[in-house]
Amino acid sequence: MPKCLLTFIFLSAIAYGTFAQPSSFVVKQGHQFFIQQKQYNYIGANYWFGGLLGTTQEGQIRVKKELDFLVSKGINNLRVLAVAEGEGLISGVPRVWPAFQPQKRIYKEELLAGLDYLLSEMGKRSMKAVIYLSNNWEWSGGFLQYLNWNGQFPDSIMRKRLTWDEQRDYTSRFYNCKACIDQQYEVVKKIVLRTNTITHKKYKDDVAIMAWELANEPRPMRPAAVPAYLEWIGASARLIKSLDKNHLVTTGTEGDIGTEGMRYFSFIHSNKNIDYATIHIWPKNWGWFNDTSIAKSADTIYSNTKKFIQRHVTAMEKIDKPLVIEEFGLPRDEQLFSADGSTNSRDQYYGFVFEILRRSVQQNGVICGANFWAFGGAGRPSGKQVLWSAGDDLLGDPPVEEQGLNSVFDTDSSTWNIISMYITKLKK
Secondary structure: OOHHHHHHHHHHHHHHOOOOOOOOOEEEEOOEEEEOOEEOOEEEEEOOOHHHHOOOHHHHHHHHHHHHHHHHOOOOEEEEEOOOEOOOEEOOEEOOOOOOEOEOOEOOHHHHHHHHHHHHHHHHOOOEEEEEOOEOOHHHOHHHHHHHHOOOOOHHHHOOOOOHHHHHHHHHHHHHOHHHHHHHHHHHHHHHOOEOOOOOOEHHHOOOEEEEEOOEOOOOOOHHHHHHHHHHHHHHHHHHHHHOOOOEEEOOOOOHHHOOOHHHHHHHHOOOOOOEEEEEEOOOOOOOOOOOOHHHHHHHHHHHHHHHHHHHHHHHHHHOOOEEEEEEOOOOHHHOOOOOOOOHHHHHHHHHHHHHHHHHHHOOOOEEEEEEOOEEEOOOOOOOOOOOOOOOOOOOOOOOOOOOOOOEEOOOHHHHHHHHHHHHHHOO
């Protein structure tokens, strides 16, 4: 064969990808995820504080230990918080720290080394991160902090415990606050366009990242805010896609309960820049049981869970995009907070949700993943007070919730047996 012909064939093979290695990014094809042309389904964990831990040497030791533990159980997908905003009390409780942006437009860039560290260690273990870029809720600053910085939420009110109506009224203002949104977009750009100081990879080129999430549980909060909310969803997704062509984008919504109805849930997930949908399930918060004996309400919890999932499955089947149950949780038996408390009801509930995922995968359905809330790892409640206080271990329970309530600790062997069993089943 003439040398020139060989050269032509070689160059053509490069051009058409014959010799190219399949990408290790998670990609969406229809209503399924793929990595290197192999279908990707997963059981993962919420590990929102992982990037905050990595800011100290002691925290880095904990990160490595906890990632090794998760990998040993088969977990390869983690949902994490990008940054915290602001300092001091918010809605009457301390917020998480350290804050990347402690004051308006004052950024502690060095604190992003914690997220760098988490991603570098996850990459070594072939794990995938879903990173949410802000928060509808006050425990990390989030939307309320941007409103405070822009004169929409005064200090005198921010420091006291908000009623539910007050929280809805104030948070709903975010979507009509252009200065707030512009400021939040500054942070989005800093994160998405960042270069990891450890691996020297640009975040947008890092296969350890699966997806960017607009925020944790973004809600319009009031019906009047829906038009601005819808506009923010579309504009935010469009911005991220303009910055990063490699990674998936999702919303972080709870489902129709957080979007003022299924109509709007379907609308925002039909957007071409939104790659997949998310739902969250909270039997306690949503009043599916009212006393400490969770077992008494098991039938109601299971029935409501199944119906909630199914109506979102139906919606996503019409849109032909994947669905992830990215938050669900249940307290320990009798709603105890100690790591010694039993987890019988939680274990059964986890198995119920994971079985729905398994059947979907088996039937080539739209549900492709589930992340339980939340991994508490080697941390433990201090026992000094019910809520979190500075100096306490970071757990899966944010500061506004009882520490230990929904956390799965590394010693919860019966829960881990359920998790590992279903991870094995997913691979069959």
